[in-house]
Amino acid sequence: MILNRIHLGNFRNYETLDLEFHPKLNIFIGRNAQGKTNLLESIYFLALAKSHRTSKDKELIRFNQDEAFVNGNITTSYSNLPLSLSVSGKGKRAKVNHMEVSKLSQYIGHLNVVLFAPEDLNIVKGSPQIRRKFINMECGQISKVYINMLSGYQKVLAQKNNYLKQKNVDRVMIDVLNEQLAYYASLIILKRQQFVDTIEKYARKIHADISNGQEILAVRYKPNIKYEATEVGALEQELKALFQETLEREIERGQALIGPHRDDIAFYINDFDVQTYGSQGQQRTTALSVKLAELELINEEIGEYPILLLDDVLSELDETRQSHLLTSIRNRVQTFVTTTSISDINHAIMDEMQALGIEDGKVKV
Numbered sequence: 001m002i003l004n005r006i007h008l009g010n011f012r013n014y015e016t017l018d019l020e021f022h023p024k025l026n027i028f029i030g031r032n033a034q035g036k037t038n039l040l041e042s043i044y045f046l047a048l049a050k051s052h053r054t055s056k057d058k059e060l061i062r063f064n065q066d067e068a069f070v071n072g073n074i075t076t077s078y079s080n081l082p083l084s085l086s087v088s089g090k091g092k093r094a095k096v097n098h099m100e101v102s103k104l105s106q107y108i109g110h111l112n113v114v115l116f117a118p119e120d121l122n123i124v125k126g127s128p129q130i131r132r133k134f135i136n137m138e139c140g141q142i143s144k145v146y147i148n149m150l151s152g153y154q155k156v157l158a159q160k161n162n163y164l165k166q167k168n169v170d171r172v173m174i175d176v177l178n179e180q181l182a183y184y185a186s187l188i189i190l191k192r193q194q195f196v197d198t199i200e201k202y203a204r205k206i207h208a209d210i211s212n213g214q215e216i217l218a219v220r221y222k223p224n225i226k227y228e229a230t231e232v233g234a235l236e237q238e239l240k241a242l243f244q245e246t247l248e249r250e251i252e253r254g255q256a257l258i259g260p261h262r263d264d265i266a267f268y269i270n271d272f273d274v275q276t277y278g279s280q281g282q283q284r285t286t287a288l289s290v291k292l293a294e295l296e297l298i299n300e301e302i303g304e305y306p307i308l309l310l311d312d313v314l315s316e317l318d319e320t321r322q323s324h325l326l327t328s329i330r331n332r333v334q335t336f337v338t339t340t341s342i343s344d345i346n347h348a349i350m351d352e353m354q355a356l357g358i359e360d361g362k363v364k365v
């Protein structure tokens with residue numbers, strides 16, 4: 001999938017901008033606060049009809065203006081599609097192929113993106129909660145069943161916690177809820193296991209590429225419940241028994257103690273735990289490899305690579321890792337990268353890319 005061009009109007013600090021993109025690699029170079037991330041954000045917005053850094057669409061509109069828009073043109077293996085999105089005080093309007101769509105769900109999904117921003121380091125360094133959020137987002141993108149199971153689980157879990165907090169605990173009711181939890185949890189756990197295995201397969205290869213074969217990455221699912229079953233029915237039975245065993249302790253503590261709401265993922269490089277012992281560069285490479293594995297997952301899913309947005313990633317990697325990164329992805333995936341200085345960029349790849357200087361919401365070619 002390729003984003004051929006983009007046209008911005010009153011988006012963040014861009015008054016108007018009309019750009020054609022290179023099919024392989026586009027690098028946006030500029031000092032701080034010039035509009036590099038804003039430009040990536042506009043592409044992300046064009047794809048997903050939301051920003052990656054604010055939930056308030058209003059912030060995307062240029063100061064003292066009423067409406068912002070992003071138009072773009074994408075080429076996939078079977079179509080050439082104009083997309084258009086605008087945001088004003090009245091909300092968002094979206095067009096696919098010049099035709100307005102009534103629901104954003106009809107709009108999202110035409111342009112697929114994967115974004116890696118500095119905050120994504122938290123996939124490795126942050127709390128288990130951040131990793132669960134990551135895994136839920138990713139599994140949800142590729143499995144509607146997962147989304148349903150997760151929301152079912154969360155609803156019943158909240159009910160169970162309510163019952164556990166009461167003075168006279170209704171054990172019959174909790175048994176009923178535990179049965180439901182076992183059903184939802186068995187599917188969630190197996191999907192997560194499957195997802196982590198797939199991510200590991202791809203991330204390991206990418207990590208080896210970036211580190212020039214020096215580092216072997218392992219990604220491990222750390223389920224809160226230790227289980228033996230390998231299929232849903234058997235796991236459901238196993239979980240039911242475990243929930244029963246734990247009930248008295250849960251009543252004592254007044255909360256649900258076991259289940260996928262306490263799962264985690266761990267990362268290892270050459271068998272040491274990256275979260276505890278990894279250098280900053282190793283942690284960043286791990287997070288990046290895991291995120292880039294998404295490119296492969298999406299390709300598996302829709303038969304086409306999404307476009308890739310890399311915000312402020314180069315300066316954090318040494319020169320070898322940078323050039324391995326850029327050479328390993330640029331032949332498969334159209335990539336957009338921001339950086340503060342051109343010296344960051346390896347000269348071996350200078351021939352097949354477009355470098356654009358960004359200054360105060362304008363582009364200098």
Ligand SMILES: Nc1ncnc2c1ncn2[C@@H]1O[C@H](COP(=O)(O)OP(=O)(O)O)[C@@H](O)[C@H]1O
Nearest residue numbers: 012013032033034035036037038059061062063
């Ligand atoms: N809605 C807006 N209207 C006008 N300018 C904005 C708006 N939102 C952010 N900016 C400006 O954009 C600049 C930051 O751009 P950004 O793309 O984050 O910088 P960088 O080049 O460092 O990635 C700041 O100067 C900020 O004031």
Ligand SMILES: [Mg+2]
Nearest residue numbers: 036037038312
């Ligand atoms: Mg930035």
